Amino acid sequence: MNNIIELFEKEKSVQEFLSKIQVNDYSYLVNELSIHHGFLLTYLTFSRSQKFVVYVASNLYRANQAYEQFCALAGFDQVNLYVVDEIVSSELVAVSGDFRFERINAVKSIFENRPKIIVTHPQALLKPLIPKARFEKGIIDLQVGKIIVSSETVRNLVALGYKKMPTTSAVGEFSVRGEVIDVFSPYQDNPVRINLFDEEIESLKFFDPETQMSVSKIESFRIFPISELIYDDSEKDQAVEKIKKDAGNSPRFLENDLNDIENHNNLERINKYIRYFASEPETLLQYLTDKTVFYEDYQRLEESYQHLLLDLETYLEHLDKPPKLDLFFFYDFHNLFYEVSQKIYFSEYKKSLSGVPLNDIIPLRGYGVIDYQNDIRNLVADVRANPNKTFVFAFSKPERLGLLKEIFGENQMIFENPEAFSGVKKGKINLLLSDNAIGYGFYESNSEVITEREIFKAIKVPKMRYRSMMQNAKPITSKEDLQIGDFVVHYDYGIGKYLGIKTIDLKDIRNDYIALQFSNMELYIPVEKISLLEKYQGSEGTVPKLTNVGKGEWEKKKTKIKEKLENIAGDLIALQVKREQGRGFRYPEDSDFQKLFEADFEYEETPDQLKSVRDIKADMEKALVVDRLICGDVGYGKTEIAMRIAFKTVYSNKQVAYLAPTTILTRQHFHTFKDRFDKYGIRVELLNRMISPVRQKEIIADIRAGLVDIVIGTHRLLSDDVRFHDLGLLVVDEEQRFGV
Structure with missing residues (x-):
């Protein structure tokens, strides 16, 4: 890989680009290049400057592609992914914890002053955040010997988005047992155990959540938020008061959201209320002080933003929002460039950007190499037709390189032996082993780098996987699946609201019961019967009507639904018979x-x-x-x-x-x-x-x-x-x- 980077860096146009951006914080347009040239220029800028470099892809799909490429170039630990789901309505209903943790991990790098390549896209970069100073205030620093108040630490953990549980077994949870506090941060492989002696931290240890055995001792630990919206009780009370005032006579619209705010649930979904917690929210670009920002394709960025506006418009059409309620989803397009002194725009074609102020235009005079699609005959013909061109065939697999050697040998073509490689020879056919190389060409130096991907469509490592934004409803199997205030459906009694777990002594037998609020009464269900409950699944902003227990209301509704289902089933069977006969x-x-x-x-x-x-x-x-x-x-x-x-x-x-x-x-x-x-x-x-x-x-x-x-x-x-x-x-x- 180093040989390929060195070869790229020696290009005259690349040296011109690197020398200019090192001197001036200007706005540049780099044109006449492929996306692979853009990746390499971004990587070289980062490796030379060692300051934060932001790469703005046009959409989520291209951001994921860019992220993989930068991980291959710079290493996984040098790259952060800062993305959100691009569908406004789904993001507000169900949100991926993976995306959120990735974003906060990028913010974590900023506070730790560890420069990275941050890969993002418009909707993520325009996402409103609480001010940087407030986020920093929420970080909890722990050190052996430090004095802390246990109750205050618990409140702070809740404010940061952590969930208090009986035991800590999953990311984002914490638990308290006497003078022991366990916290599972998403940025560590194991949770940390805080052992207190009165109010002094006696020891800090990582432990295995399954065995509860200590893994290693540490002297200090930093607990970062797991949500971008953090607030304490005072900030919560002020925000709720303002929201209720602006909502006026629309309490039903707010009931679910106010419940979530009160209990620190679904913080991503209630981020739309951020102006009630911070009058002037910021963006990721404002969190970064010294940075260089690369924009992949200005026109596509604009298109992406316009589609985002349309998606938001569609979402708001179906949202019965009180007119005074100040919901804030994302900043305007120009905020992509706000407080960025050094901006670099990429454009494949030899043209300027209409309406975009530029200090300089740097033509790279590069091109994307041909994708041969396993067409070896055309590959051989192209190489033969350009005897003075410098060809570099960079493969990651020796067997693939061996196959190419055989092909060139059979066609009496002279090439530089990869076993005796001592540097790229100009005007020759160079073969070398290089992990994660990418293809590109330059007109000025008459050279091309071609990888196995362009010839054989070589197998690559699969891209990173993320959980779905839209999770299907599923039966409740544990009381940990429920949050106080959740609406549930009981098979026998209907729709109720979950009030929590209560321990009741009945005939000298102590047992835990699930407390459910219905329209006309409160019922207690033994926890052993939890399988009879399912979470209520409703649309955004709607509050279900609680069932009136004992009046036959639920049974009538079930009977009607059963009749409808039987009718539908009959229609489906008839349709299926017709289809199978056709x-x-x-x-x-x-x-x-x-x-x-x-x-x-x-x-x-x-x-x-x-x-x-x-x-x-x-x-x-x-x-x-x-x-x-x-x-x-x-x-x-x-x-x-x-x-x-x-x-x-x-x-x-x-x-x-x-x-x-x-x-x-x-x-x-x-x-x-x-x-x-x-x-x-x-x-x-x-x-x-x-x-x-x-x-x-x-x-x-x-x-x-x-x-x-x-x-x-x-x-x-x-x-x-x-x-x-x-x-x-x-x-x-x-x-x-x-x-x-």
């Missing part, structure tokens, strides 16, 4: 193009991915009408499954419709599909309200005529005027949001 289209077996398309996937498939694709193809190759439900968390490859099946469909002369719930998701999928399908001559179109009416009519006409192979869209696809020439596959993304 004949579907029998798809042919995989073509060579299908195999090439699937080899184009740059990550290693999971066994579940391969099984899903195999099973669906088996269905397609029968003359049946078939439904398949693919379940998996974000980042686990459902889109790749859809693309492979879509490819098979199109190459059988059928059309594909891909339905997604928001304009942002459709745009993301559109770019992903375009990147993969364009090279095969497959036409992919986007249909949502961001497309002009004139263009929509053109696309719809082409869909009807069979000129569009794949169309990706929102509910617009379901309109009466959209008619397909021959639809073979319907993909419904996030089916639960369409009532499927």
Whole structure:
């Protein structure tokens, strides 16, 4: 890898760029480059300056890609990921703890003054945060011999987002037993145990949460928040008072949120009330004092922001918000550039940025190398046609390099032996082993770096996985699953509110009971019967009506629901019988193009991915009408499954419709599909309200005529005027949001 970096750094245009940014904190446009050049320039800037470098990708998908690349270049411990889910409504209903911990880990690096490459995207960078000084005030510093007040420490931990539990076994929990406080921070492999002697810290130890045995002793420890919104009791009381005042006569709208604020629950979801806790929230850029910010593609950043506004508009249309209530979701677009003295914009093309103030334009005179798609014949022809060009073939696998040696040898091509490599030879064919190299080319030096990825589509390490933003409802299996104030559904009694666990002595027998508040009474359910409870699942901002126990209300409702379900079941059975009696289209077996398309996937498939694709193809190759439900968390490859099946469909002369719930998701999928399908001559179109009416009519006409192979869209696809020439596959993304 060092050889590749050194070769890149020697380029005249790269040296010009590095020398300029070291002298002046200006705004620069770097054009005539590929995304790989941008990654390398960002990495070199970071390695030379050792100050924080922020890389702003155009969206969450590209941020994840950039993060992986920077981890390969700089090392995992030198890169932070600062991202949020891009769908406003889902982020406010259910939020990934992984994303939150990643963001706070980036903030942690700032407070520890450990410069990193921070990879982000517009919605994350525009997220309002409490002022930096308030966040810093919340950090708890512990040291052996320090005097602390146990009750005060407990209150501070709650303020930082930690949950008090009987025992500490999961990240974000803490527990208290006498003079022992256990805390599990997400930034450590094990929880820490604070042993007190009266009010003095006697010892600090990491311990195994399963065995409770000590792992190692430490002299000091820093407890960082696990939420970006932190507040103490005084700040909470002031905020609640202001919220209630602004809400006026809309207490039902607030009930869930006020409950969450009171109990420090769902802090990410209530971040929209941040102006009630901090009159002037800040952003990550304001947390950073000395930084260089790289912007991946200005035009796409603008597009991403516009789609974000539309998504917020859609969300607010369905939110019965009191007019005076001051909800704050994200800052304006210009805040991406606020308090940034050194800004560097990347643009692939030789052009300036309209309306963006620039101090200088630096043309890199670079280009992206050809993706050969396993086409060895064309690779050999291109190398032979450029005898004076410097070629560097940098592979991570010796067996791949050996295969290339055989190919060049069979074609009587002279190359530099990798076993005797002593530096890149100009005008020669250089072969070398290099982990995580990336391909690029330069016109000025007449040189190219080509990796196994561009030739063989080499298997890479799978990208980082994250839990889903939208968790499915599930039965309650433990009292730890419940928070005071949660609405629950009891199988026999109906909808109630959880009040906590109460210990009751009954006939000299002491037992724990679940306290539930119903409309007309409070009931106590033995904890052993907890399986009869499920969390109530309702839409954002709605409060369910509590059941009137003993009046037959719940039984009547269950009877009606049972009747409806029986009717629905009957309809579904009839429909399924009709479908099974009908004949579907029998798809042919995989073509060579299908195999090439699937080899184009740059990550290693999971066994579940391969099984899903195999099973669906088996269905397609029968003359049946078939439904398949693919379940998996974000980042686990459902889109790749859809693309492979879509490819098979199109190459059988059928059309594909891909339905997604928001304009942002459709745009993301559109770019992903375009990147993969364009090279095969497959036409992919986007249909949502961001497309002009004139263009929509053109696309719809082409869909009807069979000129569009794949169309990706929102509910617009379901309109009466959209008619397909021959639809073979319907993909419904996030089916639960369409009532499927």
